[in-house]
Amino acid sequence: MELENDTGISEFLLLGLSEEPELQPFLFELFLSMYLVTVLENLLIILATISDSHLHTPMYFFLSNLSFADICFISTTVPKMLINIQTQSRVITYAGCITQMCFFVLFGGLDSLLLAAMAYDRFVAICHPLHYTVIMNPRLCGLLVLASWMIAALNSLSQSLMVLWLSFCTDLEIPHFFCELNEVIHLACSDTFLNDMGMYFAAGLLGGGPLAGILYSYSKIVSSIRAISSVRGKYKAFSTCASHLSVVSLFYGMSLGVYFSSAATHNSHSSAEGSVMYTVVTQMLNTFIYSLRNKDIKGALTQFFRGKQ
Template identity: 65%
Template sequence: MGTKNDTQISQFLLLGISEDPRLQPILFALFLAMYLVTVLGNLLIILITISDSHLHTPMYFFLSNLSFVDICFTSTTVPKMLVNLQSHYKFIVYKDCITQMLSFMFLSGLDIFLLTIMAYDRYVAICHPLHYTVIMHPRLCVLMVLVSWIVNALHVSSQGFMVLQLSFCTELKIYHFFCELNQVLQLTCSNNFAVVLAMYLLPVLMAAGSLIAILYSYYKILSCIHAISSAQGKYKAFSTCASHLSVVSLFYCTGIGLYLSSVVTENSQSTARTSVLYSVVTPMLNPFIYCLRNKDIKSALKRMLGLKVNTTTSST
């Protein structure tokens, strides 16, 4: 199998989830519906948190940023997949493939950082409630989000520089519906082991570091909750982070499942099917988790629709 220099590669072949032509219309309708629900659901959260002054708090500032990132996150992969399903043209040019891969890494990294920041926000709210407004002041909130953008931009820039050092084989079939990092690296014919290893390890180390920070935050949260004497107080304290904990569990469980499936099943479309949970289903479910479990957002939605609101509601 021969190799080409990166600059000479014309296109990659995206094999998608299934090559059965009978499934293409069904998959197109399914993913179009999921994409629309994801975009509309996350846009609704952004609209509610911006328009309602009751939600102008750090928690909902981070939530609106997470919703914006989730819209962009899904938009890097699903529209191209829909075009491929509809046109049956499954090729993607080299430049667009690398751009899609780096964009996906950047936005998934932002998701991870925002979930970590939200865990810290819940830690301060539960363990230091009297100092919450002092610690989580608006400038710090904006700074933390800005730093997460800068760090991920630097990470993706380094990944982009490293991918330019690689050459690829002539048989450029990607067993996926988008240009995912592991799938792209499996096509390289370079002998530059250090570069390939670094490209594999950097995202894993970032995700692992964020997960450790989240677990530590919840360890401190549980310690504070355990010190509360009344059962009602414990329930109220834990309920303030239930939605975030649900999203973190969904995001990391599907992400770990995707990573393990890509390691166990090399060049298999089963990896693409597993990644649907991580890249499509999770961003779609986030608005439902926050809206269905959060009384503040439900109250804000009722106010926006002109409905009567029960003033005794509180956030969950």
């Protein structure tokens, strides 16, 4: 079905990160390199978890799903920005904007839910090690991933449908490098009260809910680690959570930092620049954390490529 609204708007203008022509080649090369690195690293993580039977565990099952979500998340925004820079065009169609916004909300929410599922996995592994294989069985792992997809998809669909009800007037410039939900809503000339309420409710549900679950899991994990008598045992237990804890800190730290800074300054341009941190930089750093600090991943990739020679 063709996407349209009652004002007949057919396109928006993405203002991007900078309007200075001399900066465009630099921005293109920078974001292209970050995009390629992120996609390649995540594909390698997925390849490692599929090819090595030793990595067919709940932790790496969730990690491979997170890597797939990260590829989709960054692919929602960066390619369009690169095309706009290369063609020197800021135009995005109305249908393209709604579609981009829909997938951005989908994979952003999915990232948050998968991180919560991974925290639960670490909680069971450390706090209930003797029952780990029974609790974290393939059926439960599959249900957790399926539930994450369904919740994220329902939220994305509802947010997008609510935007379709809005009317847009003459101001069609989005001070961002992609169709960010909040920016699109605030362009509307009709009442956006329900949209704002829905957006805040979804942020609390898909942002605050998983974060609360992660914090609860790690409070129990810390208590269990403190109860371990040997230093070596404490280090071994903590090392299994280090990568995940680093990614969680990065994901929520960047997101909350951008949110509070933009709320304090009320500057859309600085908000767009800050959004680069959690939409692009965070995704790239996630892959480095899980690949460079993970001996299992590096060992699986080494064995895979040696076998291909």
